Amino acid sequence: MVDRAKDERFMRMALQEAKEAFDADEIPVGTVIVCKDRVVARAHNLTECLGDVTAHAEMQAITSAAASLGGKYLTDCTLYVTLEPCVMCAGAIGWAQLARVVFGAGDEKRGYRRFAPHVLHSKTEVECGVLAGECIALMKDFFAKKR
Amino acid sequence: MVDRAKDERFMRMALQEAKEAFDADEIPVGTVIVCKDRVVARAHNLTECLGDVTAHAEMQAITSAAASLGGKYLTDCTLYVTLEPCVMCAGAIGWAQLARVVFGAGDEKRGYRRFAPHVLHSKTEVECGVLAGECIALMKDFFAKKR
Numbered sequence: 001m002v003d004r005a006k007d008e009r010f011m012r013m014a015l016q017e018a019k020e021a022f023d024a025d026e027i028p029v030g031t032v033i034v035c036k037d038r039v040v041a042r043a044h045n046l047t048e049c050l051g052d053v054t055a056h057a058e059m060q061a062i063t064s065a066a067a068s069l070g071g072k073y074l075t076d077c078t079l080y081v082t083l084e085p086c087v088m089c090a091g092a093i094g095w096a097q098l099a100r101v102v103f104g105a106g107d108e109k110r111g112y113r114r115f116a117p118h119v120l121h122s123k124t125e126v127e128c129g130v131l132a133g134e135c136i137a138l139m140k141d142f143f144a145k146k147r
Numbered sequence: 148m149v150d151r152a153k154d155e156r157f158m159r160m161a162l163q164e165a166k167e168a169f170d171a172d173e174i175p176v177g178t179v180i181v182c183k184d185r186v187v188a189r190a191h192n193l194t195e196c197l198g199d200v201t202a203h204a205e206m207q208a209i210t211s212a213a214a215s216l217g218g219k220y221l222t223d224c225t226l227y228v229t230l231e232p233c234v235m236c237a238g239a240i241g242w243a244q245l246a247r248v249v250f251g252a253g254d255e256k257r258g259y260r261r262f263a264p265h266v267l268h269s270k271t272e273v274e275c276g277v278l279a280g281e282c283i284a285l286m287k288d289f290f291a292k293k294r
Binding site (some may be wrong): 047051052053054059062063066067070071072073086087088089090091092094095096115116118119 | 235
């Protein structure tokens with residue numbers, strides 16, 4: 001059974017991470033990974049700061065969660081992310097076999113559903129649209145500031 | 148103009164990296180990134196050693212090349228890899244906008260061409276089959292040893 005209140009609570013943490021990215025002038029995407037109601041990793045996008053295209057929030061969080069849990073498969077975990085994962089991140093989510101992925105805003109231009117709809121593990125549940133309004137507003141504010 | 152002898156020389160370096168992975172009991176995949184005939188990064192798969200699904204050879208090499216060159220876009224670079232990149236790595240190659248990708252063995256099961264054929268940057272040239280026999284043999288030896 002999906003507990004929407006719980007999903008919103010964790011998505012709010014991911015949004016907090018995204019705001020830290022925003023404040024650091026990074027595209028504002030934040031991630032939290034949760035294992036049995038415990039947060040095992042949180043991260044935000046650091047591509048500009050590190051000068052590294054692979055430093056998306058999800059990639060860092062997957063590496064961090066695996067280190068925290070002591071195993072590379074995250075089969076008991078849910079990944080919350082403010083924006084639909086790109087193909088690279090969805091590929092990593094596929095390898096890590098997460099139980100569930102919850103995202104806020106969809107990404108029609110760069111999201112994995114456009115380029116690689118079958119990349120996730122067949123057992124991974126996906127939910128979108130959690131706190132979507134706030135996730136989208138943060139992205140819009142960021143790109144308005146850039147113009 | 149494609150210089151096959153040069154491609155084979157750099158693929159042989161990637162194969163050397165793959166052999167280091169083999170000796171460390173990792174799936175034997177190796178990568179070299181070259182910028183204007185200079186090797187700027189080399190790496191091999193470390194997923195088991197690091198317990199991290201994101202530690203594919205290409206991911207590490209992209210991070211390393213960006214650090215070496217001081218910029219996150221690798222538009223003057225060629226990535227040599229012994230096995231067709233997976234979706235995660237192809238996504239990263241797309242973000243980094245590499246000029247060229249050269250791979251040895253194809254990967255029908257997990258390769259990006261099956262799941263996300265349009266994920267690379269539109270300007271990226273792709274070549275496959277360089278030293279394919281040796282790349283395939285190394286993978287076969289690895290999985291035969293595992294049985």
